[in-house]
Amino acid sequence: MSDTADGHNTNPPAGARPNETRVKRTLQGQIGTIMLVVILIFGTNFFFIKIHLDKIQDDAYMTDALGRQRMLVMQMAYDANRLQRDEENTRIELRRAMEEYQTAHEVFIFGGRLSGITGQETVKPLPKSMRQLLTENENDWETYKPLIDTVIASPQSEEARTAVQEMAWVAPVLVERNDAIVKAYTAYSLRNEQMLIMWTIISLTCSTLVVIMFYQGVKRHLTTPIMKITDVARAAERGDYTVHADIMTGDEIEELARAANSAMDALAKTKREHDEIDKAKVTFLTMASHELRSPMTPIQAQLQMLIMGYFGRLNKKQLEAVEIAQRNAQHLDVVIQDMLELSRIEAAKIAFSFKKADLEKEIYLTVKGMENYCTTKNVRVRFKPSKIPSVHCDPDRVSQVLRNILTNAIKFSEDKSEVVVSVENAPQEVIVSVQDHGRGMSDDTKRKLFEPFYQEDNIYGRQYGGTGLGLSICKGIVEMMGGRIWFESEQGKGTTFRFSIPKTPPKTVERVNLLSTSDERWKTLLQGK
CATH class of the missing domain: 1.10.287.130 (Signal transduction histidine kinase, dimerisation/phosphotransfer (DHp) domain)
Known part of the structure; x- marks a missing residue:
């Protein structure tokens, strides 16, 4: 507990912050768990995919190396034949091919790098299941290698000619051994790849099941409760206070x-x-x-x-x-x-008589009828005509609304000022505007203007008198006819009232809340506005 210098407690009320902190920690913990599970799932799948990709690369290297070894056997036989025919420049090529073959053979047994195939990558040794084939290949190579050495040492000798002939029948054996290794390795690689694919599928399936189960758990313990609480908040915003959140999460x-x-x-x-x-x-x-x-x-x-x-x-x-x-x-x-x-x-018992009427003429007559009222304040009322079609409406009620608005406009206008009445033809409605050049309204008056019995609580309200019912009645009549009424006002510059008359009257006249508190006004009261 902490106090300020003047003795006032600065801590929050008991139970306010702790509850908020506990909820925040719960949400953070559940979100952290979600992130951990997602990371584990992605990590496991990435691990299997990485192994799969590495295996594909290793198979490609090994396949290239085996193919190259097969080619080297054939090249050595060809180069030995050329060297024996006195093509001295093939000696170096023959020796290089022999060295490459020997290196490749060692790589197949122990693993390592192969120039021209893997670059900086290392080829893994052949599996132990293929060592028998490698041993047989090595035995044939031990027979083949001395023959090459004989040809390199004295290519024109009788021994070289005999070596070349022997190489002619040993080389196909080496090639056959090499093909057997390739076939065995391909089968081995295919089995491993199928196994890896199977485990990858199992991993993805398990991951999907875990995600679904975890989603259901999160939905039950986090998402659904939050949505229910959100529904309660939205219902309160609509004015429906019967909605409750039935949550039994125990947290x-x-x-x-x-x-x-x-x-x-x-x-x-x-x-x-x-x-x-x-x-x-x-x-x-x-x-x-x-x-x-x-x-x-x-x-x-x-x-x-x-x-x-x-x-x-x-x-x-x-x-x-x-x-x-x-x-x-x-x-x-x-x-x-x-x-x-x-x-x-x-009570929705007001009588309406909808009929096709020349609305512009009705408005003009209403404005003319207000001229006597204007003389008391020396305010001029001017009508701006506009070509509008005949409209199905109740002309008497339209005139009643316009008279009420005009009376207020004249009442609150300055001497020798002007009130302008205009009509606008919109696609679905006719809009009537009344603009004065009075003192305008305060923000508080704007919020409460259409409330019954409301009058500005100042010298102006007392000066002009009235019951405060006129605009409420106007609002009720306009909305029962299916229209709208609104205004724009700025202090010191005047006010413009507008109301709309639908070109098609409503099929039924609905009740309008004026005395009772409507949902919008109720929410306004709750918000303290």
């Missing part, structure tokens, strides 16, 4: 899985509690809006009758008081209407 990975399962249980419990709160919120909002809506109509009617003098003439102060009450009743009625609209969207 730190099982401990990690238990921790992940506990976290999922805690998240599921929190989500259930949050859903219950959302359900209560929706129920309360629906009930409250309906209960408030019922008396609002007679209240407004009675106030209107008072203003019009149905119950007697009012003096100036009385009239002003009733008008204030009427304005607040109208404002309250708007709030109740928005709450009802929100509850209908939540």
Whole structure:
């Protein structure tokens, strides 16, 4: 345990780092074992392959050496005949051939290097099973060699002529012995090669079986558990907290899985509690809006009758008081209407009337209808037309969304500024844009803008008022029509809202979560954003 100068403990919480270290060591140990097994398998197979390649090279050297010895026998007989006919220049060639033959014979017995065949490599001796053939070959050579010496010593003598004649019948015997050695060595080499191939196949087969068995073990103890824990993490990311990792490895990975399962249980419990709160919120909002809506109509009617003098003439102060009450009743009625609209969207009970409509004309009329609202702030609304085809949609709902967005754009624009409404014809949809030159939004406002009842908690939010339901309703309507709504905003430069209308309306109208916490917003809450 270590403390800083100010008395604060700098060590991690108990159980945090040790568990992490144990899991890391377990993974490192298993990965190290995998690497060791792989190295052993590759090393064993490389060993057999290396032996096989060396054997092929040795066989090639021995075959060349035996072939050369056969050729030397024939060359010595030919050179002796030439020397006996007084071709003196063949004496040296005959002596060199005899020396090479003698050297090759010794190499076959003891091993060694052969000039012109192996270079710096050493030829291994012939196997002991062929020593009988070598002995017979050596006996014939002992008969052949003195005859060559006789020819070299006095090529024109009667002894040389007799030696040449004897060489003529001894040489085929040597060649025959040599062929027998070649045949025996070829059979021996083939048996060894077959044996080596068999052991190589056995090694590869065993290696494959070991790899398969080891893979299954790794899969059972490492890969599969990690994939299960990964599935738990991905399920949590999707908002599905019912997934658990069933791991019984008896090690730190099982401990990690238990921790992940506990976290999922805690998240599921929190989500259930949050859903219950959302359900209560929706129920309360629906009930409250309906209960408030019922008396609002007679209240407004009675106030209107008072203003019009149905119950007697009012003096100036009385009239002003009733008008204030009427304005607040109208404002309250708007709030109740928005709450009802929100509850209908939540229940997927909002009515749509899809029909083929001239969307550009509907947008133009909506913009013209907002001109009176603009005069209070001296803000100009300009429409940029574009040739777009007729679209199957609900024009009244499109106009409702555009009015809400335009109202906000005008409300938050500076005096003598401009709001631009434009339309874009995309392949699958029509995109409507509303651009203002207001103050823009903060990052916190951007994250929460479409949440019901959200208003910026500053002087601007208090200055402009409102219920904070308009954009939530816009989002619900647009998404129920199969479209999208988004915005771009930069503080000090203004905001551009865009929403899309599909050219083909949805077959069914789906419920949109506005009051309850959607999966995306739930994940945002979990991440603390």
